[in-house]
Amino acid sequence: MVALTALTVSTALAAPKSDGAPNTFAEIAERVQPAVIGVISKSAEPRQVLPDLPFSDMPDEDTPDARAPSPNGQPSENDPNVRETIAIGSGFFISPDGYAVTNSHVVKDNGTAEIRTTDKKTYSAKVIGRDPLSDLALIKVDGRADFGYVKVAEQSPRVGDWVLTAGNPFGLGGTVTAGIVSAREREIENGPTDGFLQIDAPINSGDSGGPSLDTNGDVIGVNSMILSLSGGWAGVAFAIPAETVRTVIPQLKEKGTVTRGSIGVEVQSVTPEISDSLGADDLHGAIVTNVQANGSAAKAGLRTGDVITKVEGDAIRSASELTKKIHAMAPGSSAQLAMVRAGKQRILSVTLDQLPREPRQRLPTNPE
Structure with a gap:
């Protein structure tokens, strides 16, 4: 496994319901993309050989300069046994005042992250809380109350429903792909309680934390994993369902953690x-x-x-x-x-x- 809420300026995106196949996804993409963000998280980690974890979105970047140990025992930029790692993922605003959802594995244990919006602006975001068990995190950008945002769907999709995904594959910037919901409640070891949504829309490294949306532009899932032998898209992707998002995110907002x-x-x-x-x-x-x-x-x-x-x-x-x-x-x-x-x-x-x-x-x- 690879790891990986339209729009007026401050009004949630909504679209007329459609029972048939859309002629184009262009209108939905145009409305939701301002709510989708790139998320960059940097951290210092011990320099060691690690297994290829399912949520490694981008290759880690080693810094070559000589380093010295930190006196307080914490990782230091000057420690020769420590390297700086950079995780590049995605996320999306769920309110105009800067609250956004991403994956827990993208922000890791960091207190802050850098986000980039589709209008090429960069902001510092505070990590409000993260829940490793569901792989969800809530971050917050202060200073603005007019971010475009998307809503989390109230109803679960059906197998065969259209799905549009948005994210930041390989750090390239805002990208959308389309497919269908392939399966529901797909149980994977240590996946969310509600099981994953399985989708066949192309998802790649860097798309983790981005939204999977229905044809109304509402979030039905949060991109989290792909099944791949090559490390790239193979037509099997998994998203944390909206039901889990509606359960976890309010707790993260209220107390920064989730109790079960x-x-x-x-x-x-x-x-x-x-x-x-x-x-x-x-x-x-x-x-x-x-x-x-x-x-x-x-x-x-x-x-x-x-x-x-x-x-x-x-x-x-x-x-x-x-x-x-x-x-x-x-x-x-x-x-x-x-x-x-x-x-x-x-x-x-x-x-x-x-x-x-x-x-x-x-x-x-x-x-x-």
Whole structure:
């Protein structure tokens, strides 16, 4: 995997709905491009051989000058074991006062980033908050209240719907591409709770953080990854869905971080084969494959092999549904789980822990 809200001056872009294929994307592109930005983030990192991570948008740039260690132990420009890295990505304004969305992996741990607008102006942006688990970040440009912006869609797209993407591929500047939504809720290791949108619009390095838009010019996803053996576009791209954006960004704006509930288990969806092996007829839910020692589930008595079928009375039909439901609950709150163990129905009450904010290592860019 490769990692990668029209427009009057201060009015969100909107367009008449169209049920058919557009004759051209030119009108949409013209209206949304002023809201799309290039994002540049610089940081000092230890000079070491690293795996090719999925979100490496552009080659890192080494600075050749001699360096000396920093007295406070922090990376220094004069440290010979430190190099300056530059991440080049994309983003988009969601309000006229300068709030913009990009990828967490683009800004990394930096407190600021540089953005470039389509009118060739450069601004300094403050990183308001970032959420590595969803790979979303919120940044803010101060001093203006008239930026063009786009809205985040309220409805999910259908498979086969047209999609227009906008971004900053290879640092070239504002670029749009078009395609269709190829799949929804595509589950990838450590992807967002809601799963990815899969699209076939060309997405390349530097497009990370840019918007995927519907034919109304509303954001249906945030470009995040591509599946590629060469490092370039191969027709399979993934975007963080608008539903995740609507959940994460308000929390980043309010408190700079995102909190999620956790019960400390690993689960997988119950397939017909698993249901048959358990001697059950048409059993649906999430089967527990591992229970974290000393986690809330372990303390409540949950065991490997238990099948969770309901949370707070709501039916659970897959592992992703369970994860989404638990993540949406507050740490410290209590969740009532309906489950099946050895063919018998049981009820457990679990007090939720807080999910760690940092994701596990993701898949490499070019698996070999």
